[in-house]
Amino acid sequence: MKNIQIKELQLWAMVAALILFLSTVVISCSSTSQISAAKGGAQLWGENCLRCHNAPSPETFSDTEWDVAVMHMRIRANLTDEEADKVVDWLKTAN
Amino acid sequence: MKNSIQLILAIAFLGAFVFNDVFAQDSGQIAELKQIKQDVESLKPGKSRFLLRGYAHAGLEYHDEDDELTFVGGAFNPLFVYQQSDRLLFEAEVEMKFEENEFEIGLEFANISYILNETLIIRAGKIFVPFGIFTERLHPAWINKFPNFPLGYGHDGILPGTDLGVELRGAAHAGNLKYNYSIYAINGPQLDEGAEHEDDIGKLIYGNIRDNNKNKAIGGRIGIFPFSNSSLELGFSAQFAKVGSDNSEFNDIGANLYAFDLSYIKAIPAIKSVIDIKAQTNFINVDDADYPDPEDPTGVETFTFNNKSEAYFIQGSIRPSFVGNRFFQNMELAMRYSDIQTPEGAHWHTEEDQLDIGLNYWLDWRTVLKFTFRKSGQGVDESEEEHKESGNAFFVHWAIGF
Numbered sequence: 001m002k003n004i005q006i007k008e009l010q011l012w013a014m015v016a017a018l019i020l021f022l023s024t025v026v027i028s029c030s031s032t033s034q035i036s037a038a039k040g041g042a043q044l045w046g047e048n049c050l051r052c053h054n055a056p057s058p059e060t061f062s063d064t065e066w067d068v069a070v071m072h073m074r075i076r077a078n079l080t081d082e083e084a085d086k087v088v089d090w091l092k093t094a095n
Numbered sequence: 096m097k098n099s100i101q102l103i104l105a106i107a108f109l110g111a112f113v114f115n116d117v118f119a120q121d122s123g124q125i126a127e128l129k130q131i132k133q134d135v136e137s138l139k140p141g142k143s144r145f146l147l148r149g150y151a152h153a154g155l156e157y158h159d160e161d162d163e164l165t166f167v168g169g170a171f172n173p174l175f176v177y178q179q180s181d182r183l184l185f186e187a188e189v190e191m192k193f194e195e196n197e198f199e200i201g202l203e204f205a206n207i208s209y210i211l212n213e214t215l216i217i218r219a220g221k222i223f224v225p226f227g228i229f230t231e232r233l234h235p236a237w238i239n240k241f242p243n244f245p246l247g248y249g250h251d252g253i254l255p256g257t258d259l260g261v262e263l264r265g266a267a268h269a270g271n272l273k274y275n276y277s278i279y280a281i282n283g284p285q286l287d288e289g290a291e292h293e294d295d296i297g298k299l300i301y302g303n304i305r306d307n308n309k310n311k312a313i314g315g316r317i318g319i320f321p322f323s324n325s326s327l328e329l330g331f332s333a334q335f336a337k338v339g340s341d342n343s344e345f346n347d348i349g350a351n352l353y354a355f356d357l358s359y360i361k362a363i364p365a366i367k368s369v370i371d372i373k374a375q376t377n378f379i380n381v382d383d384a385d386y387p388d389p390e391d392p393t394g395v396e397t398f399t400f401n402n403k404s405e406a407y408f409i410q411g412s413i414r415p416s417f418v419g420n421r422f423f424q425n426m427e428l429a430m431r432y433s434d435i436q437t438p439e440g441a442h443w444h445t446e447e448d449q450l451d452i453g454l455n456y457w458l459d460w461r462t463v464l465k466f467t468f469r470k471s472g473q474g475v476d477e478s479e480e481e482h483k484e485s486g487n488a489f490f491v492h493w494a495i496g497f
Contacts, residue, residue, distance in 0.1 A: 014313060014335065018278055031213040033268035035323045047325045050369070051360055053238045053496075054460035068146045068178045074210075075184060077232070078275035078318070080266040081213040 031081035041090025044083050052077060058094035066091045142180050149174040149188065152236035154465075154492030168492065169193055170236070172203065182210040204257050214267040222262055224255035224301075225277040225316045226332045227354040227375040229408070237461045237496030240412050241451045243469065245433035246485075247377065247406030253437065254377055254406065255301050255334065255352070258282055260311070273320040283312020283336035286348055286381070293389035294442035297402055299338060299350060299381065308346065312336030318356075330356040338381065350381040367417035376407035389442070400440030408433035414457075427455040447485055448472040461496030 036044070049055035061069060066088055074084035153168030170192035177185040187205035191198070206220030223231040229248055233239055247253050260281030267274065285307045289296035314334030321327050332354040339345030356375040363370060381402035388396040410431035415423050434448040453467040467490040 010335070018313075018315075021276075021278075031267055033271045033273070033323075035271050036268065036273070051325065051328070051358060052232045054457065056460050060460075064140045064144050065146060068144055068176055068184075071178055071181075071184055072146070072176045072186060075208045075216055075218065075264070076186070078264060078266045078277070080268070080273065083266075 036080070036082055039086070041086035041088075042094070045087045045090060048077075048079060048083055049073075049087065058091045061091075061095065063092045063095070066095070143178060145175065145177040147173065147175055148497060150235050150237045150461075150494065150496040152242070152492055152494035154242055154490055156242075156491075157489040159487035172235070184208045214265045216264050217261070218264060219261040221257055221259050222279070222281075224258050224281060224314070224334075225262070225264070225279065226255045226314065226334055226352065227316070227377060228330060228356045228358060228373065229375055230254070230256055233373065235496065236492075236494035237463060239494075240410065240427070240429040240455060240465070241431055241453050241467050242465050242490040242492035242494075243451065243467070245375075245406070245408035245410075245431060246435035246447055246449060247404075247408075247433070250302075252301075252406075253299065253379060253404050253435070255284065257302050258312075259304065271323060273323075273325065275318045276315065278313075278315035280311040280313050282306040283310075283334070284338050284350060285340065286338040286345055286350075286384075288340070288343060288345060289386070289389065296386045296389070297381065297384070297400065297438070297441050298443055299379065307340035308337055309341065310337035314352070316354075326359060326361050328356075328358040330354075330358075332356070339384075345384055348382045348384050350379065352380070353378045362416070364417065366415075368413050368415045371412045371414075372410070374407070374409040377405065379404040379406075398440070400438045402438050402441070404435070404437045406433070406435040412455075425457045427453075427457065429453040429455060449485065463494050465490065465492045465494065467492070 039047075045055065056069075070079075070084050070088040070091070073079055074081070079087075149172045151171045153166070153170065155164065156167050157164045170190070172188055172190050174188045175186065179185065185205075185207045188203040190201045190203045193199070202221060204221045204223060206218050206222050208216050208218040210216050225231055229245065234244065234248070236242075244252070248256075250256065258281040260279055262277055262279035264277035265275065282303050283306070284299040284301050285303050287295045287298040287300050312334055313336070314332065316330055316332035318328050318330040321329065332352075334352040336350050337346075337348070338350045339348035354375055354377045357373065359370075359372040361370055362368075383399055383402055385397040385399050387394055388398045390396075408431055410429065412427055412429035414427040418424055429451075430453070431451045432448065433451075436446050437444055449469055449471045451467055451469050453465055455466070456464045458464070469486075469488045469490070471485050471487055
């Protein structure tokens with residue numbers, strides 16, 4: 001019984017920590033920073049799109065295909081909103 | 096005089112004729128242009144669009160243990176990505192392969208994501224559990240630098256793979272520090288109570304379609320990028336769950352899992368190469384329990400063990416991407432060491448390590464030929480199941496992402 005209470009406590013503590021964390025995410029953090037704001041799409045592509053697999057070159061896809069692929073990556077690969085936007089714009093002009 | 100009037104008339108007539116012709120030509124072209132514009136516009140995609148992608152792989156393997164040379168694989172994983180709007184995305188992947196002479200088909204994942212704001216995305220359905228980096232990011236055959244998985248991963252592994260649930264994820268900056276996060280609630284692992292194989296008692300079973308209790312596994316991962324060029328990512332994952340079924344004597348048993356991961360990728364012009372390092376270490380702690388001893392026919396005797404497992408891998412690869420020679424540019428040398436330890440005293444106890452050394456040739460960014468030599472270290476494996484995850488072996492595999 002004691003065991004269960006401790007576990008429930010742990011759980012509530014975690015839920016509280018989670019809510020706290022999420023509120024800080026939503027309130028205080030932004031998708032950009034001073035450093036990243038100064039970077040262009042090509043640079044962000046060069047820094048990010050090779051982290052998990054080889055970086056695809058712009059000619060790989062058409063504009064519409066890039067829209068879907070980069071949105072997919074934004075979610076799957078945890079890209080920032082800014083990275084996704086700048087990279088997709090660059091890929092679409094360079095393909 | 097008469098002549099000059101005639102001449103003027105002739106010129107005027109000719110001019111009108113030419114003008115008329117040019118005008119007609121012009122208006123014909125304009126009509127044509129209008130038609131083309133209309134045609135193009137009719138082809139303009141709407142807001143919803145989709146991609147049909149995926150990957151496939153197959154190969155030839157030599158396993159020292161059974162001294163056999165076999166063609167394997169023929170695995171095909173179609174991936175369907177559907178963008179419903181700027182905010183809503185659906186992804187699903189089916190896995191088709193041959194296993195033990197039988198054709199197997201499975202739903203790898205199927206989930207929808209909704210972008211709530213710049214830094215927050217909600218996702219629900221069958222997802223890759225964001226526990227560490229291997230399963231979610233590195234396992235697809237065209238990304239994985241080896242034809243096999245590190246010890247402990249995969250469908251029969253000791254680590255979370257896919258599960259049903261809901262997840263919040265995103266990426267943001269705190270000052271100049273970039274980070275990403277994910278927090279989830281899933282059905283979670285279940286304690287193997289020995290219903291199917293007595294020897295598996297005490298193991299965790301993952302990817303359960305139906306939960307065995309009301310409790311959901313809760314977990315998350317946070318990754319930070321200490322350098323502003325994103326070259327290094329350090330991650331920490333945790334998951335807590337009650338794993339015993341509600342209506343059994345194990346209903347109190349819980350499990351907590353932790354993982355640390357590292358990714359580092361860097362172009363080093365001095366050696367004209369790109370180096371890539373990935374590592375993940377996992378700790379799985381399940382509460383101790385008294386299990387019925389399968390060797391005791393009366394079923395009174397019990398046995399217990401310290402139910403803690405560990406698995407880790409570290410891999411490094413180098414690709415001379417900046418050398419002049421095209422052939423060498425596409426070569427990659429990769430090495431991976433992996434190690435697993437499951438509880439002493441459990442019938443599934445194992446202590447193993449292995450080293451994979453690979454030479455890869457990239458035909459393009461997602462098509463690769465892999466030549467891998469696997470050296471297994473000394474290890475005990477008390478489980479009776481035969482498996483090809485260990486033993487010295489040689490692989491030649493191709494993989495394509497499309």
